[in-house]
Amino acid sequence: MTQINRITNGQTNPDQRLEFTFDGKTFYGQGGDTLASALLANGQRLMGRSFKYHRPRGPLTAGSEEPNALVELRTGGRQEPNTRATTAELYDGLTARSQNRLGSLKFDLLSINDRLSNFLTAGFYYKTFMWPAAFWEKLYEPIIRHAAGLGSLSKIDDPDLYDKGFLHCDQLIIGAGPAGLSAALVAGRSGAQVILADEDFRMGGRLNSETFAIGDQSGADWATATVAELATMPNVRLLPRTTVIGAFDHGIFSAVERVSDHLAVPATGKPRQILWRIYAKSSLLCAGATERPIGFENNDRPGIMLASAMRTYGNRFGVAADKRVAIFTNNDDGHRTAADLHAKGVKIAAVVDTRPDAPRSGDYEVLAGAQVIDTKGRLGLTFAEVREADGSARTLEVGALGMSGGWNPNVHMTCHQRGCPVWNDTIAAFAPGKNLPVGMAVAGAATGAFSTAAALSTGAKAAAAQLRHLGFQPKPPRQPKTEDTPTNVTPFWYVQGCNRAWLDQQNDVTVKDVKLAHQEGFRSVEHLKRYTTLGMATDQGKTSNMGGLAIMAELAGKSIPDVGTTIFRPPYTPTSMGVLAGRSVGRDFHPTRLTPTHKWAEEQDAVFVEVGNWLRAQWFPKSGETHWRESVDREVIATRNSVGVCDVTTLGKVDVQGADAADFLNKIYCNGFAKLAVGKVRYGLMLREDGIAMDDGTAARMAEDHFVVTTTTANALPVYRHMEFVRQCLYPDMDVQLISTTEAWAQYAVAGPNSRKLLEKIVDQDISNDAFPFMACADITVCGGLRARLFRISFSGELAYEIAVPTAYGDALIRRIMDAGAEFDVTPYGTEALGVMRIEKGHAAGNELNGTTTAQNLGMGRMVSKKKDSIGSTLSEREGLNRPNDLRQIGIKPVNPADPVPAGGHLMNATGPVDAAHDQGYVTSAAYSPSLGHMIALGFLKDGANQIGKRMRLVSPLTGVETEIEIASAHFIDPEGNRLRA
Amino acid sequence: MIINHPLLGPRDASEFTYLGDAKLIDRPDWQSDTAAQDFYEYGYLRTNPAGEHRELWFHEAGDRSWLVVTRNTLTHEISAVEMARDVARAQGRSK
Amino acid sequence: MHDLKPISALGGVSDTIGTMTITENSGVALASVAARMGGEVATKKALKKLLGDVPGPGRSQQHDPESGFWMGPDQWMIGAPMDTHELLADQLKTLLGDAASVTEQSGAWVVFDVVGAALPDMMERLCAAPVRTMVAGDTQRTVIHHLSCFVIRQNGADHVRILGPRASAGSLHHALNGAAHSVA
Incomplete structure (x- = not known):
């Protein structure tokens, strides 16, 4: 294919020929093209199908506001749907496909919807699919889902990387058009740290699309020279291909830099995109303005586009939208397109200007006071029907029509903090209001000052004012002479009497839909938006919202500012999910915490389980074991019969020191710690202030003024936070210092009747039962002098110890324990066996301390000291938590030992209904007890302490299980505690 | 948001965890005759002002200080940031 | 004297990626x-x-x-x-x-020395600490790959020391290397 519509010298590089495909057909473009400009150069106006009616569509714009020309880019894992052809930078080998079609782009079977349009108007879904209800899931939804949507996902993992990053600056300049470049020059020369971001791959904004001179240079050359000067300044960071997508509180901005989107494949190790979080002491919005279309019958055919876009294709890309074009305008700016294209040899059929006093031209015909009232052309524009001022009809044979309905300042970012734009009559558009995000100023066309001269001067002035405020001494330069035309626009929104005149081309919302919404009583602009879906497409109504507001205003007899705008929200343009996720995907979704025995456990073929970020050994399968239960049962039995070892490093550890350390623990635990002797450990239960149990653990008194506190693995951080709250906010004069030592120590439980014998081979001190009884603790040494800590505590119910050494020695210690324990067949056990043994022993854990239970529920009501004040002690006494029939922790065993006892099941009386009203309690933890040979469980039962021996039903409607069970003591093993004191 | 830490200067709010109303500093006296009612009010009754609100933030990914931040709930404007420990002492809390 | 042999989190790993060298410093x-x-x-x-x-x-x-x-x-x-x-x-x-x-x-910390010309570029892909403008001695606790870390601007040019939670040494190292590749 030849580039039949490539007319003349744009800013593309004819020496760089780029091959690409669209719907499988090969085309050629030039370096500097977008996909849209390259397709237009090849005479391809049709680029997509509309969302609802599947109407043939071509590009409306030449920028990020594009509603129509959405394509699927690339293939495989890199396939990207809904990409705007108008911003996709062309590269050699690019592959693109049209989307939202059934069949080919030319013969889309779903274009039948266009014939059914009378039934598919606003509110169609709400009205049609109301009933019968059963039809929704079975019939309507599958059909709608099949037909709806735009592009498709590949459902293959994206192979590319996405980075996040953080930038700091004195001034963030958003947009590198004339205003932004002028501002950046002032800011850069002042020495301030400046970031200049622009969504385009070529900075310069409209300067690249216009033919104006700045001084003795073309605008585009001035932009190039200015960017080159800025690039030499070390304090200026240029971010082309970077869209600032949101303005957040206190000068924080989000921006997406498309680092590799213009490459077929990113360089190795390099990200495709970066999400920047920018901390800006000041920000200057130079986002320019967006032209708006005009509503008339069939104004959506391929070839009909914004006049400014037509000019961009002509001047910047050297591409004529067609050989014969016409312009439909209500303002002087539309005439520029005609003049520029005429100068490039494009035939201007006519400029249709709604204003009777339209400016004349010697080069082409101007139809003053005329309107385009309809168009023809099935897959692209062929004729435009014009009604002249005197009412006579005229047909223009054209392949492209430029629409110019005036310009809207791009106020979006000024409204991200709920600022409201204000109406400006001169430009017939909304301009930034006063209530801007903190630290923001606006310059150039974004303020409604549309001339190049105004852009240069307001950019420089606004930048200087902000910088002076920050303590810099900027010197605004003399501005070069340039275009300074006043804005001359007469509002004209749509041709009277039109129906299928498109406002929102992406969501297929027409003038008729807005009228229907009004007729049906949708008077608020937000309701209009949701009922018609006007402005709810991926372009967020950048080209369509104003038209809708104008029609609403007219119908309601109000002014446009009285109707108001919908709320502008980030992101400014569509943003990929990948860049929002950054590197936190797959295995890197969160960091992993490894225990000191991890390497050793891997060598033992341990199966690991994620516990928060921790990876813990769940069990250690031995060869021949085919089911996890075999491994777990063996680990439990071996521990109970001889000795087992388990890495318990993950439990939170907090070092509590200071003269008031014991008083402090008295506050955070409901039970007393003041009298705990040095060298002793005590179980502690922590309540929330509302009396509900928060966490439990142990506190070991290493010295008069030094405790080591443990928390559960999951609550390590919240408990530490709570302890700091109590220390800093409640008892600020207590002499107590806190620091987490969770990862500083490798800590292992050594449990079982032979645990002492094993440890005696490692510990340098006397640990006989007399020297080191149950609940003793001490700083000790191991293996001939390594500093260590020993605690005689037991979670399993056996004679047990926890031994801790500095983390770096954790690997050496576990290997030494295994060696020393070989004669006792020491068995490593994982979290499953740990869980089984604590259930057998009746120890509460996270399932029981579940955020709804009290000390009383847990059977520890008497632990709550009434002799002292502690967090939660007062409210734990309130009536609602102390009723006779309250839940109590109990044990559960099946009457028939073969029956399952599912966790999560509910307890019901032996007879009677099974429903919520008759619920007696529930099961929190369940396990198979290899010691007892059947399943056991812990749970809560109403008045449970007095129900031991009672037969009940355990029902789990979810799993369909109903089991006859007997209520038992929670302490299935060694209820007297003889073993752990042995 | 940015919280201007009294010791460390402006820091991103993402480094902090939020607790709530700074009145949580005023923990009632457990021995008062009205202790039950006082703790009920302390624990459950909060004002929900549309405007300035004094609230507790913890600099978890920072220096582990609790801060009292005065924030306008309508605009997010932060007009004061104090060390909670200083506030607690000024309000008469001690041991 | 005991005979237990300590190990560092990552065995003193050192990688050079572009201009950047990332080394686990197990001697602190x-x-x-x-x-x-x-x-x-x-x-x-x-x-x-x-x-x-x-x-x-x-x-x-x-x-x-x-x-x-x-x-x-x-x-x-x-x-x-x-x-x-x-x-x-x-x-x-x-x-x-x-x-x-x-x-x-x-035992609580893994220590990385990160040295090289691209240091500021690399660090801005990792954390909000303004490493580009931090001078020798400036220290900030900040979040790197969801981990609470200390970033210390050392005396040497283009050198920061990063202290991160030891149990997550592998994840932190992976994040540091990834950022170094991004800017290499």
Whole structure:
């Protein structure tokens, strides 16, 4: 294919020929093209199908506001749907496909919807699919889902990387058009740290699309020279291909830099995109303005586009939208397109200007006071029907029509903090209001000052004012002479009497839909938006919202500012999910915490389980074991019969020191710690202030003024936070210092009747039962002098110890324990066996301390000291938590030992209904007890302490299980505690 | 948001965890005759002002200080940031 | 003398990626010092003698053999060479007595030295700490790949030391290397 519509010298590089495909057909473009400009150069106006009616569509714009020309880019894992052809930078080998079609782009079977349009108007879904209800899931939804949507996902993992990053600056300049470049020059020369971001791959904004001179240079050359000067300044960071997508509180901005989107494949190790979080002491919005279309019958055919876009294709890309074009305008700016294209040899059929006093031209015909009232052309524009001022009809044979309905300042970012734009009559558009995000100023066309001269001067002035405020001494330069035309626009929104005149081309919302919404009583602009879906497409109504507001205003007899705008929200343009996720995907979704025995456990073929970020050994399968239960049962039995070892490093550890350390623990635990002797450990239960149990653990008194506190693995951080709250906010004069030592120590439980014998081979001190009884603790040494800590505590119910050494020695210690324990067949056990043994022993854990239970529920009501004040002690006494029939922790065993006892099941009386009203309690933890040979469980039962021996039903409607069970003591093993004191 | 830490200067709010109303500093006296009612009010009754609100933030990914931040709930404007420990002492809390 | 052999989190790994070198420094002993109520003056006096100066908020004092940085109000982290100071916590406790609480922290942290010309570019892909404008001694606790880390601007040009939670050493190292590749 030849580039039949490539007319003349744009800013593309004819020496760089780029091959690409669209719907499988090969085309050629030039370096500097977008996909849209390259397709237009090849005479391809049709680029997509509309969302609802599947109407043939071509590009409306030449920028990020594009509603129509959405394509699927690339293939495989890199396939990207809904990409705007108008911003996709062309590269050699690019592959693109049209989307939202059934069949080919030319013969889309779903274009039948266009014939059914009378039934598919606003509110169609709400009205049609109301009933019968059963039809929704079975019939309507599958059909709608099949037909709806735009592009498709590949459902293959994206192979590319996405980075996040953080930038700091004195001034963030958003947009590198004339205003932004002028501002950046002032800011850069002042020495301030400046970031200049622009969504385009070529900075310069409209300067690249216009033919104006700045001084003795073309605008585009001035932009190039200015960017080159800025690039030499070390304090200026240029971010082309970077869209600032949101303005957040206190000068924080989000921006997406498309680092590799213009490459077929990113360089190795390099990200495709970066999400920047920018901390800006000041920000200057130079986002320019967006032209708006005009509503008339069939104004959506391929070839009909914004006049400014037509000019961009002509001047910047050297591409004529067609050989014969016409312009439909209500303002002087539309005439520029005609003049520029005429100068490039494009035939201007006519400029249709709604204003009777339209400016004349010697080069082409101007139809003053005329309107385009309809168009023809099935897959692209062929004729435009014009009604002249005197009412006579005229047909223009054209392949492209430029629409110019005036310009809207791009106020979006000024409204991200709920600022409201204000109406400006001169430009017939909304301009930034006063209530801007903190630290923001606006310059150039974004303020409604549309001339190049105004852009240069307001950019420089606004930048200087902000910088002076920050303590810099900027010197605004003399501005070069340039275009300074006043804005001359007469509002004209749509041709009277039109129906299928498109406002929102992406969501297929027409003038008729807005009228229907009004007729049906949708008077608020937000309701209009949701009922018609006007402005709810991926372009967020950048080209369509104003038209809708104008029609609403007219119908309601109000002014446009009285109707108001919908709320502008980030992101400014569509943003990929990948860049929002950054590197936190797959295995890197969160960091992993490894225990000191991890390497050793891997060598033992341990199966690991994620516990928060921790990876813990769940069990250690031995060869021949085919089911996890075999491994777990063996680990439990071996521990109970001889000795087992388990890495318990993950439990939170907090070092509590200071003269008031014991008083402090008295506050955070409901039970007393003041009298705990040095060298002793005590179980502690922590309540929330509302009396509900928060966490439990142990506190070991290493010295008069030094405790080591443990928390559960999951609550390590919240408990530490709570302890700091109590220390800093409640008892600020207590002499107590806190620091987490969770990862500083490798800590292992050594449990079982032979645990002492094993440890005696490692510990340098006397640990006989007399020297080191149950609940003793001490700083000790191991293996001939390594500093260590020993605690005689037991979670399993056996004679047990926890031994801790500095983390770096954790690997050496576990290997030494295994060696020393070989004669006792020491068995490593994982979290499953740990869980089984604590259930057998009746120890509460996270399932029981579940955020709804009290000390009383847990059977520890008497632990709550009434002799002292502690967090939660007062409210734990309130009536609602102390009723006779309250839940109590109990044990559960099946009457028939073969029956399952599912966790999560509910307890019901032996007879009677099974429903919520008759619920007696529930099961929190369940396990198979290899010691007892059947399943056991812990749970809560109403008045449970007095129900031991009672037969009940355990029902789990979810799993369909109903089991006859007997209520038992929670302490299935060694209820007297003889073993752990042995 | 940015919280201007009294010791460390402006820091991103993402480094902090939020607790709530700074009145949580005023923990009632457990021995008062009205202790039950006082703790009920302390624990459950909060004002929900549309405007300035004094609230507790913890600099978890920072220096582990609790801060009292005065924030306008309508605009997010932060007009004061104090060390909670200083506030607690000024309000008469001690041991 | 015991015969247990310590290991570092990552075996002292060192990678060069582009201009950047990322090395696990397993030779640092660490202990925290928190002044006790009424012991603030004595603690600062002792630290001044030990370090040459007492680092204030956001600062570190680089000194030989002990160095230190501010962790929180009246709280510092002291570091020293592991070879000579494995018992740093005991040594500090002897020095400070009841004026301060001392806690051994060597095992809690993995230490990376990150050196190279692309340092500011690399760090801005990792954290909000403004490494580009931080000067020698500036220290910030910040979040890197969801992990709470200390970033210390060292005396040498283009050098930061990063202390991260030891249990997540692998994840942190992966994040550092990824960022280095991004800017290489």
